[in-house]
Amino acid sequence: MISIENLHKSFSKNQVLRGIDLQIENGGVFAVLGPNGSGKTTLIKCLLGMVIPDHGTIYIDDRSIKNAWRYRQEIDYLPQIANFPNNLKVKELIRMIVDLRERKGELQPLVEAFNLQPFLDKKLVNLSGGTKQKVNLVLALMFDSPLIILDEPTAGLDPIALLHLKKLIQREKQKGKTILITSHIMSFVEEVADEIVFLLDGVIYFKGTIAALREKTDERDFEHAIASILKETYV
Numbered sequence: 001m002i003s004i005e006n007l008h009k010s011f012s013k014n015q016v017l018r019g020i021d022l023q024i025e026n027g028g029v030f031a032v033l034g035p036n037g038s039g040k041t042t043l044i045k046c047l048l049g050m051v052i053p054d055h056g057t058i059y060i061d062d063r064s065i066k067n068a069w070r071y072r073q074e075i076d077y078l079p080q081i082a083n084f085p086n087n088l089k090v091k092e093l094i095r096m097i098v099d100l101r102e103r104k105g106e107l108q109p110l111v112e113a114f115n116l117q118p119f120l121d122k123k124l125v126n127l128s129g130g131t132k133q134k135v136n137l138v139l140a141l142m143f144d145s146p147l148i149i150l151d152e153p154t155a156g157l158d159p160i161a162l163l164h165l166k167k168l169i170q171r172e173k174q175k176g177k178t179i180l181i182t183s184h185i186m187s188f189v190e191e192v193a194d195e196i197v198f199l200l201d202g203v204i205y206f207k208g209t210i211a212a213l214r215e216k217t218d219e220r221d222f223e224h225a226i227a228s229i230l231k232e233t234y235v
């Protein structure tokens with residue numbers, strides 16, 4: 001279980017997280033939502049130890065992550081923007097990540113799902129944006145960790161790849177894993193998420209099911225429910 005208590009993070013005068021309290025139970029798909037710049041990636045990076053919070057504590061399975069690092073071995077992560085050396089071939093990149101993680105990983109079914117076989121000998125610089133995203137998804141899903149964090153996983157994917165991604169997320173969920181996702185694609189969130197966590201003004205505005213959000217906002221569907229919250233912030 002992830003437990004976050006009173007988390008604060010500012011970048012100079014920009015107070016991004018202003019007291020996040022959040023509990024994520026083990027098992028299920030949780031979508032972290034919020035407008036651009038609301039701090040979704042910052043929150044995720046705090047969980048991964050890539051951003052150090054100014055204040056507050058994060059526990060994963062009852063252990064504080066402060067000054068710990070081993071816990072990261074049990075997390076698979078798809079960054080929003082992955083910056084790998086462009087002159088590497090896809091198969092070289094995969095081998096490098098396998099070596100770094102010192103785990104074997106299950107590669108072939110994912111390569112097949114995303115139809116990446118023809119690209120394994122190609123350099124990253126020569127791949128399209130969507131193909132790069134498929135490679136990054138393979139790297140994020142191949143290690144069978146109990147916690148998977150996917151920052152904007154649908155970015156650039158064609159409809160077939162999107163279908164495979166949804167299937168893979170369901171498959172990982174059925175194994176009892178906890179999957180955190182950020183996305184601005186509401187139809188995707190509606191299909192895959194068990195619960196949503198909505199970040200607004202640096203705090204958790206809402207955590208619960210989509211049905212509960214519809215009720216809270218008195219809107220007939222998910223997209224309108226989200227729009228009604230966002231409208232308040234755009235005024």
Ligand SMILES: Nc1ncnc2c1ncn2[C@@H]1O[C@H](COP(=O)(O)OP(=O)(O)OP(=O)(O)O)[C@@H](O)[C@H]1O
Binds near residue numbers: 037040042
């Ligand atoms: N390393 C950094 N240095 C300075 N400011 C940063 C840094 N990282 C994030 N920020 C700022 O923090 C705020 C939140 O950014 P973050 O990327 O967490 O938002 P987000 O909710 O993920 O946005 P989006 O939906 O656009 O991906 C933004 O104003 C951003 O400019």
